Amino acid sequence: MKHKLKFADHILAEIRKENLYRQLRYGKVHGPFITFNSKSLVNFCSNDYLGLSGVVPQSQLQSSSRLVSGNDVSFKKLEGTLAKHKSQESSLIFPTGYMANLGTISALTQKGDIILSDELNHASIIEACRLGTAKTVIYKHNNAEDLEKKLRKHDGARKFIITEGIFSMDGDFAALGQISEISGKHGAILVLDDAHGDFTVGPDGRGSASHFGVEKKIDVYTSSLSKGLGAFGGYVASDDSVIQLCINRARSFIYTSALPSFLVDLALNRIGQDREKRQKKLQQNVSMLSCGLERIGYQINSETHIIPIIIGNEKTALEFGRYLYDNGIFAQPIRYPTVAKNSARIRVSVTAWLTKTQIQTALRVFEKAGKKFGIL
Ligand SMILES: Cc1ncc(COP(=O)(O)O)c(C=O)c1O
Incomplete structure (x- = not known):
C-alpha cells in the first residue's frame, strides 16, 4: 500500500467505529428474487416498481443502488479485470466516467487539502x-513549472494533482513524465483521468501513463468505459483502501442506481475483442489523417486520435462545421464554454472504423473548407 494513501485507512477506521461502514454484496436479480451465492431471497429492495426490467431481452436491470440490491456478480469480474489492466489493487465501477470523477475526487479530498x-x-x-x-x-x-511553483506554495498540506491523460478538446498528452516526477518530489497524490487514453494508447491499451512508462507513479486512476472500449460506464482504480473509501463516501456511487449488468457484461466482452488489432488500425488512421492535414497546411499540435482544427471565431467555426456536414463529413464545432472564447475549433476524432478512402475523401473536404474559410 502506498504510504501517501494511508489516510484513507484512517478515515475508514473512523467510519467503522461509528458502525457506518458499508460493504458490497454480489447477487443476481431475477424477477422478484435476488440470489447471493446460492441463497435465493425475495427482493424487497428493488426500485423496479412496475416489474418492467424483466422485459429486456436476456437480461435483468438491477434498478437499485449497488449497496442495496444492485450489485450483480458481473461487477466483481469486471472490477478485477480493470484493476489488473491498471496494475492497481482494486477498482470500482460507477454508472459513468463523469460520476467516477465526481465521486472519487470529492470522497478523497477534504478541508485543508489542496487540489492542483x-x-x-x-x-x-x-x-x-x-x-x-x-x-x-x-x-x-x-505546465510543469507552474505546477511546481504552486505546489511549493502549499507545503504542509495534503496535495492532489489532477490531470487528464489525453486532453479531450486539445488532444495533447499530459506531460506525465514531468508531472509524475514533480508529484513524487512533493509527496502529492497524482490522480489521472484517462478517459481518452484508456484502451487506446500504451502497451496493451493500458493508457497514457503506460505510454510514458510511468504507470507506477499514478496513485489514482479514473476513466470511462464508453470511449476506447465502446461500452458504457466509468471506474476508479487504486489501492484497496481508496476503493473502500469511495464505496463509503462517494455520493455518486452510493445514491444512484447501479450500471445495468448487461452493460457490465458488454464491457467485459469488449476488453478481449481483437483490441490489439484495433489499436494498431487506430494508430495508422491517426497518422494518415494528421500527416494529411499537415500536408494540406493545417497546424496540428496533437499526437493522438483527438485532432482539433483551431478556427478561433465561433461563427466561422459553425459555418466550417456546416460546410463539412454538407460535404458528408461530421465533425462538430466546439465553442465556449467548452473551450475559451475565440478558440472555437472543429474537434476531429479518429476511429479504427475509418477506411483509407474515407480519410482521403475527408482530407479533400478539409482542404476545400480550409481555403474557403481562410484558415489555410
Ligand atoms: C476527460 C473526461 N473525463 C470524463 C468524462 C466522462 O466520461 P463519461 O462519458 O463516461 O461520463 C469525459 C467524457 O467526455 C472526458 O472527456
Whole structure:
C-alpha cells in the first residue's frame, strides 16, 4: 500500500467505529428474487416498481443502488479485470466516467487539502473540485513549472494533482513524465483521468501513463468505459483502501442506481475483442489523417486520435462545421464554454472504423473548407 494513501485507512477506521461502514454484496436479480451465492431471497429492495426490467431481452436491470440490491456478480469480474489492466489493487465501477470523477475526487479530498488541477481539465473534474471542501488551485495547461511553483506554495498540506491523460478538446498528452516526477518530489497524490487514453494508447491499451512508462507513479486512476472500449460506464482504480473509501463516501456511487449488468457484461466482452488489432488500425488512421492535414497546411499540435482544427471565431467555426456536414463529413464545432472564447475549433476524432478512402475523401473536404474559410 502506498504510504501517501494511508489516510484513507484512517478515515475508514473512523467510519467503522461509528458502525457506518458499508460493504458490497454480489447477487443476481431475477424477477422478484435476488440470489447471493446460492441463497435465493425475495427482493424487497428493488426500485423496479412496475416489474418492467424483466422485459429486456436476456437480461435483468438491477434498478437499485449497488449497496442495496444492485450489485450483480458481473461487477466483481469486471472490477478485477480493470484493476489488473491498471496494475492497481482494486477498482470500482460507477454508472459513468463523469460520476467516477465526481465521486472519487470529492470522497478523497477534504478541508485543508489542496487540489492542483490543470486549467483545461474536463467539466466533471471541475464539478468534482467544486463539490468538495478542499481548496482548488488551477495550474497553467500542462505546465510543469507552474505546477511546481504552486505546489511549493502549499507545503504542509495534503496535495492532489489532477490531470487528464489525453486532453479531450486539445488532444495533447499530459506531460506525465514531468508531472509524475514533480508529484513524487512533493509527496502529492497524482490522480489521472484517462478517459481518452484508456484502451487506446500504451502497451496493451493500458493508457497514457503506460505510454510514458510511468504507470507506477499514478496513485489514482479514473476513466470511462464508453470511449476506447465502446461500452458504457466509468471506474476508479487504486489501492484497496481508496476503493473502500469511495464505496463509503462517494455520493455518486452510493445514491444512484447501479450500471445495468448487461452493460457490465458488454464491457467485459469488449476488453478481449481483437483490441490489439484495433489499436494498431487506430494508430495508422491517426497518422494518415494528421500527416494529411499537415500536408494540406493545417497546424496540428496533437499526437493522438483527438485532432482539433483551431478556427478561433465561433461563427466561422459553425459555418466550417456546416460546410463539412454538407460535404458528408461530421465533425462538430466546439465553442465556449467548452473551450475559451475565440478558440472555437472543429474537434476531429479518429476511429479504427475509418477506411483509407474515407480519410482521403475527408482530407479533400478539409482542404476545400480550409481555403474557403481562410484558415489555410
Ligand atoms: C476527460 C473526461 N473525463 C470524463 C468524462 C466522462 O466520461 P463519461 O462519458 O463516461 O461520463 C469525459 C467524457 O467526455 C472526458 O472527456
